[in-house]
Each structure stands twice: as structure tokens, then as C-alpha cells.
Amino acid sequence: MTTVQTTTVDPSLLTTMNGGTAAKSSTQEAQDRFMTLLVTQMKNQDPLNPMDNAQVTSQLAQLSTVTGIDKLNTTVTSLSNSFLSAQNLQAANMIGHGVVAAGNKLGLSQSKGVYGVELAQGADKVDVTIKDASGAVVKKLSLGAMESGINALTWDGTNDQGAVAADGQYQIEISASVAGKAIDATALSFGMVSSVTSNAQGVKLNVANVGDIGLADVKKIY
Structure with a gap:
């Protein structure tokens, strides 16, 4: 009769392998615990019923995959932080500049x-309606x-009667057509970048007369 020696395995090792709440250590610590558990299992396996090599290989492959994903996440986070820093620097350099964005x-200031x-394509007719x-x-x-x-484009501030309109905020509507058929036309607003805001949603430019916009929303910089 064969006597098999049994050894109590640290429950925290099993918890780590099972993805439990105790698995809060670093990648290296997780690797060390995995190898400790694996060696313990091999030392105390039943000689008449040894561990399957395929199972051991599968466990090692899973550990390698998890380690790779963890390292990839760390790299992506680092790249994301670097990209955000670059965006902040680029956005800060735009303070005091005029930009054009959809709006x-x-x-109207000093009659201008x-x-x-x-x-999206050339038009043979473009009409603009300005409203108060x-x-x-x-x-x-x-x-x-x-x-x-x-x-x-610019507006000289005169209304349809030829009088000078008061300085302030107005609205524009654009229509465009080719051979009588309407085409896509986007109205663009102009404003000065006054400040920059950075949060979880990314970097935003605070533009007078336009509002908060992303860097990708800027059509032109003056």
C-alpha cells in the first residue's frame, strides 16, 4: 500500500489562482504564488495518479496570457497619460488664438x-440668413x-434696411445648392480660446461665442 504525504496549501494561493478577492498583489507576486502552488502540487501528487502534463502546460499558458495582458494594460495606460499630456500642452498653446468650429x-463687435x-462639395448658390x-x-x-x-466670411453689421445693427450675439442659418438641389452646408462660428479644461472626457477648449469644444472640433486656427 502506497502512502501519500499531504501538505496543506496556503488558502491565499488557491484564492489567487481562482481569481478571488485576495488576488490583489502585483504581477510578479502572482507569478511567484502560482509557481509555489504548482511546485507544491507536484511534490505531493499521487505517484500512481500523477498530474497530467497537458494540465500543467495549460496552467502555465494561462499565467503567461494573464501576465501579458497586465503588461499591455500598463503600457496602454502609460501611452494614454502621455497623449493626454501632449494634448494639454497643445491646447494651452492655443489660448489667445481665434478658432473656427461648427456652430x-x-x-458682432464694432460692426464686424x-x-x-x-x-462638402462646391455650390453654385449659397444663402445666409442672420437672425437676432x-x-x-x-x-x-x-x-x-x-x-x-x-x-x-464676414458681416459688416448692416441689416436689410441698410442701418447698422447693434453689437451683440446673432444666429446664422446656411443653405446651399447645386443646380437647384440642396447640398450639405455647415455653419461655422468664430471665437477666441480663453482657457483649457482637462477631465475624464479629455481636453476641452473654452471658446468665446462657441462654447466648450474638443481639439478635433477645431476647423481652423487664426
Whole structure:
């Protein structure tokens, strides 16, 4: 009759292997515990019923996979932090600069308003309607043909009666067409970058007359 020696295995080792709540150590500690448990199992295995080599190989492969994923997560986190730092630096350099982004707000100051139109394709007719805060039409502009892409425009502040409109906030509506068929046209607002905000959602530019926008939302920088 064969006598098999038994050894009590540290419960924390089993908890670690089973993914329990005690598995809170570093990757190296997890590897050390795994090897300790594996060696203990092999030392105390039944000589008449030894461990299956395939099982041992499978466990080692699983450990290698988990270790690789842990290292990958660490690398990705480091790259993410570096990217965020670079974004913060880039955004900070834009403070005091004027930018153009999608929006329908038009600020009039000293009888001058800057805005823009973005077209997916060239148009043979582009119309702009400028409204005041109450929604009343102040000015209608027929700009004729316009090329595709971003087109910078200005308003001299005069209304349809030829009088000078008061400085303040206005709204713009854009329509464009080719051979009488409407095409996509995006109104663009102009504003100065006053500050930068960084949070879990990323880096945001605080732009007067536009609001908070991401770096990717900027169409043009002045």
C-alpha cells in the first residue's frame, strides 16, 4: 500500500489562482504564488495518479496570457497619460488664438462679425440668413457660388434696411445648392480660446461665442 504525504496549501494561493478577492498583489507576486502552488502540487501528487502534463502546460499558458495582458494594460495606460499630456500642452498653446468650429452663433463687435461656411462639395448658390436673439431676421445674404471646404466670411453689421445693427450675439442659418438641389452646408462660428479644461472626457477648449469644444472640433486656427 502506497502512502501519500499531504501538505496543506496556503488558502491565499488557491484564492489567487481562482481569481478571488485576495488576488490583489502585483504581477510578479502572482507569478511567484502560482509557481509555489504548482511546485507544491507536484511534490505531493499521487505517484500512481500523477498530474497530467497537458494540465500543467495549460496552467502555465494561462499565467503567461494573464501576465501579458497586465503588461499591455500598463503600457496602454502609460501611452494614454502621455497623449493626454501632449494634448494639454497643445491646447494651452492655443489660448489667445481665434478658432473656427461648427456652430450657428455670430458675434458682432464694432460692426464686424466673423463666421464661415463648410461645404462638402462646391455650390453654385449659397444663402445666409442672420437672425437676432429673438429669432427675427436681420439680414439675408446671397453669396453666389462657393468652393468646397471651409470658406471664411464676414458681416459688416448692416441689416436689410441698410442701418447698422447693434453689437451683440446673432444666429446664422446656411443653405446651399447645386443646380437647384440642396447640398450639405455647415455653419461655422468664430471665437477666441480663453482657457483649457482637462477631465475624464479629455481636453476641452473654452471658446468665446462657441462654447466648450474638443481639439478635433477645431476647423481652423487664426
